[in-house]
Amino acid sequence: MQISVVIPLLNEEESLPELYRWLIKVLETHQYTYEILFIDDGSTDNSWKIISEISKQNPAVKALRFLRNSGKSQALHAGFRLTKGDVVITMDADLQDSPEEIPELYRMIVEEKYDLVSGWKKKRYDNKLSKNLPSKLFNFAARKTSGVNLHDFNCGLKAYNKNVVKTIEVTGDMHRYIPVLAKHAGFSNIGEKIVQHQARKYGETKFGSERFIRGFLDLITIWFVTKFGRRPMHLFGAWGAVMLFISFGFAVYLGIDKLFINPQGRLITERPQFYITLTSMVLGSQLFLAGFLGEIILRTKENKAAYYIKDTCNINDAF
Numbered sequence: 308m309q310i311s312v313v314i315p316l317l318n319e320e321e322s323l324p325e326l327y328r329w330l331i332k333v334l335e336t337h338q339y340t341y342e343i344l345f346i347d348d349g350s351t352d353n354s355w356k357i358i359s360e361i362s363k364q365n366p367a368v369k370a371l372r373f374l375r376n377s378g379k380s381q382a383l384h385a386g387f388r389l390t391k392g393d394v395v396i397t398m399d400a401d402l403q404d405s406p407e408e409i410p411e412l413y414r415m416i417v418e419e420k421y422d423l424v425s426g427w428k429k430k431r432y433d434n435k436l437s438k439n440l441p442s443k444l445f446n447f448a449a450r451k452t453s454g455v456n457l458h459d460f461n462c463g464l465k466a467y468n469k470n471v472v473k474t475i476e477v478t479g480d481m482h483r484y485i486p487v488l489a490k491h492a493g494f495s496n497i498g499e500k501i502v503q504h505q506a507r508k509y510g511e512t513k514f515g516s517e518r519f520i521r522g523f524l525d526l527i528t529i530w531f532v533t534k535f536g537r538r539p540m541h542l543f544g545a546w547g548a549v550m551l552f553i554s555f556g557f558a559v560y561l562g563i564d565k566l567f568i569n570p571q572g573r574l575i576t577e578r579p580q581f582y583i584t585l586t587s588m589v590l591g592s593q594l595f596l597a598g599f600l601g602e603i604i605l606r607t608k609e610n611k612a613a614y615y616i617k618d619t620c621n622i623n624d625a626f
Contacts, residue, residue, distance in 0.1 A: 310334065310341040310413060311392030311469075315382035316400035320353040321509035326402055327361050327368075333406040339413070343368045345400075346386045349376035355618065362620035370620040377614035380482040385614060387472040389622060393417070395472045399463035403505045412466035415498060422471050422494035425457050425486055426464035426502035445523065452530050453487040457499050460486065464502050468494075484529045491533045539601030543594045550591030557584040 312330060316323070327343075334341045345358045347370060355372050362368040371385055383397060394416045398404040408426065415424045442461070449460045461483045475488045486497050535542040557580045565575055575581050 308342060308392045309339045310394050310396060310409070311390035312341065312343045312396045312398065312409070313346065313383065313386035313390065314344065314398055314400050315346045315348055315379050315386065316350065316354060317348045317376065318350045318352045318354060319400040319509075320350075320357055322400060322402045323354060323357045323361075325508075326400055326406075329402075330406045331365075333409055337410050340392075341367060342390075342392060344386045344389055345370040346382040347372040348379065348382045349373045359618075359620055366621055368620070369622050370618075371616055371622065372618040374615040374617040378480060380477045380480055381614040383482050383485075384477045385616075387475075387477065390469065390472060393469050395467040395469060397463060397465050397467075402508050404464040405503045405505060408464060408500070408502045409466075412464075412500060415500065416466050416468055419498070420496065421466075421498040422468050422496045423486055423489050424466045424498045424500055425459065426462040427457070427459045427499050428462055428504040429458070429501045430504060445526075448523065449484070449487070449526055452526055453484070453490070453533070455486045455490055455497060457486055457497070459499075460484065462502070470494075479528075480525050481529065483525060487529050487533060540598035543598030543601065547591045547594030547598065550587045550594060552591075554584045554587035554591060557581075557587070 312334075314326075319326075323345075330343060343365075345368070347355050347358060349372075355370075358368075358370045358372075362370055369389065371389075373382070373385075386397075387395070394413050396409055396412060398406070404426070412424050412426075415421050446458060446460055450456055465485065467489075471489050471492075471494050474492050474494070475485065477485060477488070481488060490497060531542075561575050561578065561580055561584065565572070
């Protein structure tokens with residue numbers, strides 16, 4: 308199979324029929340062998356009914372429905388597990404991503420040997436200052452922090468070599484940082500393509516301004532995971548050692564000063580250096596403990612699904 312198209316969605320009943328017809332037109336015009344995977348993230352409208360009807364007409368259409376809303380990252384994670392195509396395309400279901408981009412994305416993966424190609428919505432049709440300015444700041448911070456030189460980390464339209472999606476694990480809200488996860492896993496050939504952005508035709512966006520706050524918090528998380536995820540003791544232990552060194556130095560100073568230099572002076576507990584010593588000792592011990600716990604958790608953790616499946620269509624694989 309050449310292409311797997313993974314489409315996470317939430318309450319997109321109006322756009323699904325048009326999106327399906329558009330996808331089929333592009334895929335069959337270019338005579339690709341394909342599958343389309345709809346991942347229904349707990350929709351409360353008629354999205355699942357529409358998907359079920361489509362899947363009955365076309366066995367290449369497969370679908371999962373979560374028992375409840377679990378998030379885009381979990382939807383992508385479930386879709387990635389099921390893909391069988393050599394190239395995996397992800398796109399949103401709101402018609403803002405154009406299926407016409409698929410042939411060129413596929414070519415870049417197959418012919419130019421990219422591991423991952425991310426879309427860049429250079430010209431947008433949602434030019435709201437409250438949305439675009441935080442997005443630009445977010446992408447700038449992500450580039451500088453991760454070292455991955457992309458303009459639009461959060462673009463839903465991406466293409467992957469199948470090895471990428473079978474290697475990385477997309478959990479939490481980390482769908483924004485899939486290119487960073489891929490680079491961390493060793494897939495360094497990451498490209499970017501300017502893609503056409505469509506104005507939203509139906510409904511409203513499912514993401515509010517709070518996504519930028521979560522995005523920056525996730526950016527800190529991904530920075531820590533990529534730098535110290537496999538060796539947390541290197542971070543916490545280093546800072547713990549600094550704190551303990553400071554506490555030891557002040558303790559020696561206070562001891563020598565009290566015993567030999569100024570034995571009749573103030574009590575040690577009345578001096579500010581005593582509290583610096585005490586605070587540094589406590590912080591150093593806690594940082595060391597955090598490092599040890601991180602190492603233990605890293606070696607004993609079990610990956611568990613953060614979503615629950617309610618229904619499937621044309622899927623025989625056991626989860």
